Amino acid sequence: MTAAPHVPQIRLYQDWLRTQHGRSFNAYGDLWRWSTTDLDGFWQSIWDYHGMQSPTPHSAVIQERRMPGAVWFPGAQVNYAREVLRHADAAHAAGMAAIISDNERGEVREMAWPELRRQVASVALTLKSLGVQRGDRVAAYLPNVPETIVACLACLSIGAVWSVCAPDMGTAAVADRFRQIEPKVLIAADGVHYGGKPLDRSAVVQELRGQLPSVETLLLLRTPYATSQLDAETDWADAIARDDAAVADFAPEWLPFDHPIWIVYSSGTTGLPKPIVHGHGGIILTMYACGLHNDIGASYSANNFGERFHWYSSTGWVMWNCQMGGLAFGATVVLYDGHPAGSKDRPDWAVLWRFVAKHRVTFFGAGAAYFTNCMKAGVSTAECGDLSRVRALGSTGSPLSEEVQRWGSEQFRAAGAEDIWWCNISGGTDFCGAFVGGNRELPEVPGQMQCRQLGHAVEAWNEDGKPVIGEVGELVCVQPIPSMPLRFWGDEGNARYLSSYFDTYPGVWRHGDWLRVGEDGGCIIYGRSDATINRQGLRMGTSEIYSAVEALPEVIDSMVVDLEYLGRDSYMPLFVVLRPGVALDDALRAKIEGAIKTSLSPRFLPNDIFEVTEIPRTLSGKKQELPIKKLLLGQPIEKVVNKEAMANPASLDWFVALAARRAEAVAPAL
Numbered sequence: 001m002t003a004a005p006h007v008p009q010i011r012l013y014q015d016w017l018r019t020q021h022g023r024s025f026n027a028y029g030d031l032w033r034w035s036t037t038d039l040d041g042f043w044q045s046i047w048d049y050h051g052m053q054s055p056t057p058h059s060a061v062i063q064e065r066r067m068p069g070a071v072w073f074p075g076a077q078v079n080y081a082r083e084v085l086r087h088a089d090a091a092h093a094a095g096m097a098a099i100i101s102d103n104e105r106g107e108v109r110e111m112a113w114p115e116l117r118r119q120v121a122s123v124a125l126t127l128k129s130l131g132v133q134r135g136d137r138v139a140a141y142l143p144n145v146p147e148t149i150v151a152c153l154a155c156l157s158i159g160a161v162w163s164v165c166a167p168d169m170g171t172a173a174v175a176d177r178f179r180q181i182e183p184k185v186l187i188a189a190d191g192v193h194y195g196g197k198p199l200d201r202s203a204v205v206q207e208l209r210g211q212l213p214s215v216e217t218l219l220l221l222r223t224p225y226a227t228s229q230l231d232a233e234t235d236w237a238d239a240i241a242r243d244d245a246a247v248a249d250f251a252p253e254w255l256p257f258d259h260p261i262w263i264v265y266s267s268g269t270t271g272l273p274k275p276i277v278h279g280h281g282g283i284i285l286t287m288y289a290c291g292l293h294n295d296i297g298a299s300y301s302a303n304n305f306g307e308r309f310h311w312y313s314s315t316g317w318v319m320w321n322c323q324m325g326g327l328a329f330g331a332t333v334v335l336y337d338g339h340p341a342g343s344k345d346r347p348d349w350a351v352l353w354r355f356v357a358k359h360r361v362t363f364f365g366a367g368a369a370y371f372t373n374c375m376k377a378g379v380s381t382a383e384c385g386d387l388s389r390v391r392a393l394g395s396t397g398s399p400l401s402e403e404v405q406r407w408g409s410e411q412f413r414a415a416g417a418e419d420i421w422w423c424n425i426s427g428g429t430d431f432c433g434a435f436v437g438g439n440r441e442l443p444e445v446p447g448q449m450q451c452r453q454l455g456h457a458v459e460a461w462n463e464d465g466k467p468v469i470g471e472v473g474e475l476v477c478v479q480p481i482p483s484m485p486l487r488f489w490g491d492e493g494n495a496r497y498l499s500s501y502f503d504t505y506p507g508v509w510r511h512g513d514w515l516r517v518g519e520d521g522g523c524i525i526y527g528r529s530d531a532t533i534n535r536q537g538l539r540m541g542t543s544e545i546y547s548a549v550e551a552l553p554e555v556i557d558s559m560v561v562d563l564e565y566l567g568r569d570s571y572m573p574l575f576v577v578l579r580p581g582v583a584l585d586d587a588l589r590a591k592i593e594g595a596i597k598t599s600l601s602p603r604f605l606p607n608d609i610f611e612v613t614e615i616p617r618t619l620s621g622k623k624q625e626l627p628i629k630k631l632l633l634g635q636p637i638e639k640v641v642n643k644e645a646m647a648n649p650a651s652l653d654w655f656v657a658l659a660a661r662r663a664e665a666v667a668p669a670l
Contacts, residue, residue: 006391008440010292016049028442028451029521036457036479039065043072043285043455043482050288054078055254062480067507068497070480077254078281080261080328081120081157085252087330088113096306097332099146100359104193104338111146116153116327121250122242123154126234130217132184134159134255137263139183139215141174141201141208143167143192144315144337147221147236149324151187152262156280157252162262163275166316167192169619171204173273173644175211177265180275181489182214187236191225196343198225205230257281263489264318264429266500273645274496275489278432282482286433287325289455293437294423295392296329296363307331311365311394312340312352317620318429319365319396334359340370341377349377350384357385365394365423367621368404375407376556382415394423396434397621399525399543402447403551409446424449426525428511430501431483435475435511436523447547449523456481460515465505468517472541474529475515476508484509514541531625533562533572533604542625548599549574549592554582559615560606561629573632574606577615584611610658614651621647631659 014031017023025031035042040061058076091098092113099111111119132138138155142148142164155162163181165174167189178186186209190202209218219239220232258279265273291297297307309326310333313319326333336355342348353374356364371393381387393408405422412420426449427434435458436449444450452458460473467473488497504510514526526541533542542560549558557577562570576592578584593605616624627641637656643649 009295009297010439011441012297013049013292017045020048021045028439032452032454032521035454039455039479046285046288046455047073050083052078052083052284058257065480067477067480067509068484068494068502070484071258072285072482073257073281076257076281078257078284079157079252079255080280080284081153081252083284084153084327085117085120087327088117091330091332094306096330098327099149099333099335100308101146101335101337102355102359103145103336104196104342109146116150118243118247119150119240120153120157121247123150123239124157124250124252125242125246126219126239127154127160127185128158130185130219130234132158132160134253135161135260136185137161137163137181137183138185138187139178139181139212140164140315141167141186141188141205142221142315143189143194144313144320144323144335145189146335147189148315148320149327149333149335150240152324156261157250159253159255159259161260161277163264164262164315164320166314166619167199167201167204168194168314169316170644170649171207171211173619173642174204174208176642176644177273177275178208178212180272181263183212184214185217185219186212186215187219187221189221189223190230191223193225193338195339196345200225200227202226202228202230255280258486260486262321264321264432266429273642274500276430277486277489278483279486282484282486283432284328286431286455286481286483287328289453290322290433290437291325291329293425293434293439293451293453294363294394295421295438295440296326296331306360307363308334308359308361308389309363310334310336310356310359310361311363312336312367312370314619318432319367321432322365334361340366341373347377349374349379350381353379353381353384353387356390357387360389362389363392363394363423364390365396367397368395368400368424369398369621371395371400371408372404372550375404376550376553379411380414381411387412387415390420392421392423392440394425394438396425396427398623399426399527399541399547400424400447401543401547401550403547405446422446426513426523430485430511431481433481433483435477436515436525443520445522447524448518449525451521452517452523458515458517460517461505470516470519472514472516472526474504475511475513475525476505477511478508527625531561531629533560542623544600545574545596545604548595549576551599552591552595554578554588555592557615559623559625559628561625561632563629563632571608572604572606573608573610575610575612575615577613578611584609612651612654614648616641616649616651616655617647619645619647628655631655632662634659634663 054076058073063071063074097110098113098116101109138160188205218232219234221236261280263275309331311323423438425434425437439450442450457479459467462468462473501509514529516524527543559575562572630640
């Protein structure tokens with residue numbers, strides 16, 4: 001039997017708007033303009049379209065239309081866990097799993113919707129028995145496994161505030177985050193398997209317990225990877241064991257719309273990481289709006305064999321929240337716990353593609369750097385199994401180059417599949433959403449994002465604070481959205497919150513990215529605005545230089561910074577990581593310069609090219625352009641970067657030495 005044609009979620013929403021409210025739009029741009037000017041009408045439509053309920057009515061959609069401090073849906077009560085678990089009966093009846101998980105050892109587990117509901121209830125009741133009340137913080141030190149999703153939903157269901165760090169983070173980085181929020185309970189795994197190796201984390205858990213005096217209870221997930229037995233007040237196996245009348249009768253509590261849902265953290269280049277507090281209602285609504293763009297639908301839709309959603313992420317990246325959000329659409333979320341390239345000793349960039357084929361994933365998302373590495377490694381997706389179920393590839397974390405997107409599309413065409421749809425998005429941990437993203441009904445231009453997202457009044461502003469089209473400008477959001485932070489935890493007078501987003505344009509969110517909005521509404525992100533190259537009055541995003549340089553087969557990775565001095569020409573060094581056996585000789589230097597000249601302009605030729613072993617990156621894979629820029633401008637390393645928030649802190653040593661050499665060379669001239 002031939003499956004019915006796929007109808008995009010954004011088309012279904014527009015059909016509903018027309019039939020239920022008589023609203024029709026000739027083009028997406030018209031729909032977007034309505035959604036960003038009639039905030040009441042748009043966000044109420046998202047509430048209604050997704051069938052959200054509240055035991056008490058809301059008196060308005062947005063009561064105070066200001067940033068920060070907008071008040072949304074006053075009087076309404078919601079719960080994120082309710083939005084997830086309401087799908088349990090229908091999805092289970094259709095034979096769909098809630099969670100499918102796999103790991104480096106090939107251990108596959110499948111959790112049915114009724115079992116998800118039972119475990120969430122059991123853990124929630126366990127937490128209540130431990131004294132956890134509304135507003136108490138529950139910290140988690142857990143990998144990307146089903147237990148983490150269960151723990152999160154259990155916390156949210158009783159009004160506790162969730163916060164998670166991944167076990168690949170350093171002990172100090174985790175402690176710096178959790179100490180600020182004073183958790184009552186710590187849920188932790190005593191080990192993980194990552195990069196082809198079992199890793200004992202029991203000593204880290206014990207150290208964390210000692211550094212978090214607010215923790216009254218350790219709830220321990222025991223694994224085969226720990227070599228010693230930790231003492232814990234409660235074991236995970238006991239926490240999920242209940243299956244009695246109380247579990248059967250359990251339902252997530254109704255909470256005020258703006259009740260805190262979780263605390264996430266900025267990457268924090270200086271000082272302590274910013275603990276960002278979001279609210280239940282805002283996250284739910286923004287998640288549903290994003291779902292229209294990501295084209296994520298119910299797993300039991302009549303025209304769909306079953307939505308299987310995978311976005312590769314660690315629990316320390318906001319894309320883990322996005323991955324879990326698939327459950328709120330009735331989709332099956334498919335988790336992979338492990339390194340995306342196998343192991344450092346034997347890299348294998350086809351691991352995730354085989355995983356996606358094995359589990360019949362329909363939506364496969366990852367960081368842009370992952371797809372770039374696959375291209376450079378020569379991965380042939382045709383050799384990875386049956387990928388015919390994949391209908392969408394998601395990319396975020398950094399700009400996806402035109403070359404990489406074309407490579408990915410060609411991989412699917414070579415395998416005999418129809419053209420794949422790329423859902424390229426850009427947003428942030430700051431508001432747990434996307435400002436620009438995809439629309440399956442719009443034309444695709446490789447290297448671009450298709451549109452600004454509904455309800456998100458995003459503009460590119462020039463130096464005069466005016467919106468521009470077809471030019472690169474500061475990415476700003478000129479209207480509030482529901483998922484903007486409620487506050488930063490412990491931020492007296494909102495000082496850090498205001499300085500983070502509203503110091504440049506009071507009352508307007510400045511995100512810190514360079515954005516170009518095209519005449520057709522398509523968008524390109526050019527990297528962080530404070531790391532942009534400005535040569536002879538011409539601005540250029542660093543991503544464009546990377547696209548030119550990293551297209552060369554000899555170059556694995558690169559980073560560029562522009563060191564500007566008052567009254568002097570800037571100094572712009574380029575750092576490259578080369579393939580094994582390749583030397584940075586005069587011929588290769590000329591080839592790199594030729595690529596920049598050809599793709600960009602001679603204006604953007606670097607003053608120097610240096611070979612390095614690694615490019616410094618954050619835990620979520622972002623290049624550390626601004627910290628390296630500050631370091632080379634003379635600031636001390638401890639002031640510009642938090643090593644515990646880095647994926648490869650040892651990479652800094654080379655740059656510290658370079659900064660010292662530069663300080664000796666330029667000091668007399670300054």
